[in-house]
Amino acid sequence: MTLPTHTRAAVLRAHGAPLVTEEIPLPDRIEPGAALVRTDCATLCATDVHLWSGAMTFPGMLPMVLGHEMVGTVLAAGEGTVDALGRPVTAGSRIGWSESTCGHCHGCTVLRTPVACEHRGYGFLQRSDRHPYATAGLAEHAYVTPGAQKYLLPEEVEDTWAAAAGCAVKTVLHAFDRAGGTRPGSSVVIQGAGALGIVATAVAKAGGAGPVITIGAPKRRLDLAEEFGADLVLGLDEGPAARKEAVLAATGGRGADLVIDLAGAPGVGAEAVDLAAWGGRFVVVGTTGPAPQEIPLGTVMGKELTVLGSLNGDVGDYHRAIGFLRDFRSRFDWDALFGEPVGLSGATAAVEAMSRLEQTKAVVDPRLP
Numbered sequence: 001m002t003l004p005t006h007t008r009a010a011v012l013r014a015h016g017a018p019l020v021t022e023e024i025p026l027p028d029r030i031e032p033g034a035a036l037v038r039t040d041c042a043t044l045c046a047t048d049v050h051l052w053s054g055a056m057t058f059p060g061m062l063p064m065v066l067g068h069e070m071v072g073t074v075l076a077a078g079e080g081t082v083d084a085l086g087r088p089v090t091a092g093s094r095i096g097w098s099e100s101t102c103g104h105c106h107g108c109t110v111l112r113t114p115v116a117c118e119h120r121g122y123g124f125l126q127r128s129d130r131h132p133y134a135t136a137g138l139a140e141h142a143y144v145t146p147g148a149q150k151y152l153l154p155e156e157v158e159d160t161w162a163a164a165a166g167c168a169v170k171t172v173l174h175a176f177d178r179a180g181g182t183r184p185g186s187s188v189v190i191q192g193a194g195a196l197g198i199v200a201t202a203v204a205k206a207g208g209a210g211p212v213i214t215i216g217a218p219k220r221r222l223d224l225a226e227e228f229g230a231d232l233v234l235g236l237d238e239g240p241a242a243r244k245e246a247v248l249a250a251t252g253g254r255g256a257d258l259v260i261d262l263a264g265a266p267g268v269g270a271e272a273v274d275l276a277a278w279g280g281r282f283v284v285v286g287t288t289g290p291a292p293q294e295i296p297l298g299t300v301m302g303k304e305l306t307v308l309g310s311l312n313g314d315v316g317d318y319h320r321a322i323g324f325l326r327d328f329r330s331r332f333d334w335d336a337l338f339g340e341p342v343g344l345s346g347a348t349a350a351v352e353a354m355s356r357l358e359q360t361k362a363v364v365d366p367r368l369p
Helices: 046-053 159-178 195-206 219-227 240-250 268-275 297-302 315-327 344-355
Strands: 006-012 020-025 035-043 070-077 094-100 141-144 148-152 188-191 212-216 232-235 256-261 276-284 306-309
Touching: 006 344, 035 094, 035 159, 046 344, 070 141, 070 159, 094 159, 094 315, 148 315, 159 195, 159 315, 188 195, 188 268, 195 212, 195 219, 212 219, 212 240, 219 232, 232 240, 240 268, 256 268, 268 276, 268 297
Parallel strands: 188 212, 188 256, 212 232, 256 276, 276 306
Antiparallel strands: 006 020, 035 070, 035 141, 070 094, 094 148
16 A cells, blocks of 8 residues: 555644645654554644634744544554553554653653653644654544554544543543542533533533532533533623532532633633632533633632642543443433534634534544535
8 A cells, every 4th residue: 555645734824814724744653653644534622723813832842733633544553552451453454643752751750651751742732844843633644643543443433532631521521630520410610601601511411419410601502511411501601600509509508519610701711710619529621821810819728729720631541431421322322512624724713613603522533625
């Protein structure tokens, strides 16, 4: 089989501008532990929107290819390439992959926490004009580096589900793990009704929590949150005071045992602390970047709250995410999270639609026109 030397990709060359469909090189050699894949599906995440708009940026990042949630079919694999569980990865294998880790830094070896890897990389951290060029999702082919955490996918998990597991779902499961999970009957407030918030709603409900309260917008997303198990949904138009009153009424005046920020909007931290019950837990997931956020430390002290940060997740969380999606596929309509697939020519419109909150999870299939 003759392997491609170049691939079509949707390249971000300027923040806020249309993505440019162009040919970019592929590595001329597949390293041991690496794989060249045909990208079968990529799902977009809020990070892609932030990178596109420039809300999230760093020096020298452009040009780049967006997309860090993807699934592909292996065209060729380097010597000794295996997945995270040691299973051989060969031509024809259907794989998803998580971020790359180095395996030898302080985070990897001393902390034994891949999330803390000092050289942790995603496809979107790789410029498309430098080797290995094509490592992200919005391309017909991707080079999966030796350090990337590969995972052989079960047939019963759809491409879109498996792609979303690579960031959105594993991020949610990592956050619940950081919080120590949920106990049956514990009250949970989910801040945010995007894909992460809706998945978190499902995770809380599946874990026996109740009431599960989801805060967000627009109404279409709140309706979806109800389908995924929310006992109560609260819109942003209701205002903090009204939302607090509703949360207290739903929790017998105590507040929420667990509050998870999956929104990242200004003011979510202060509201989370206000909504939390005495002895409650607050997990920060959605608030990123250097902008300061005010949190009333006196309330944290007075309520003896536990405040935790949670950053994405690792291949262990990815493994659990695949299992969660598979095992609860009869309970939750995962397909309802996703828009109609578009090709690379429709990628700009898909990113723009997500930025306007018109789609919960946009889907790009590079095989389409």
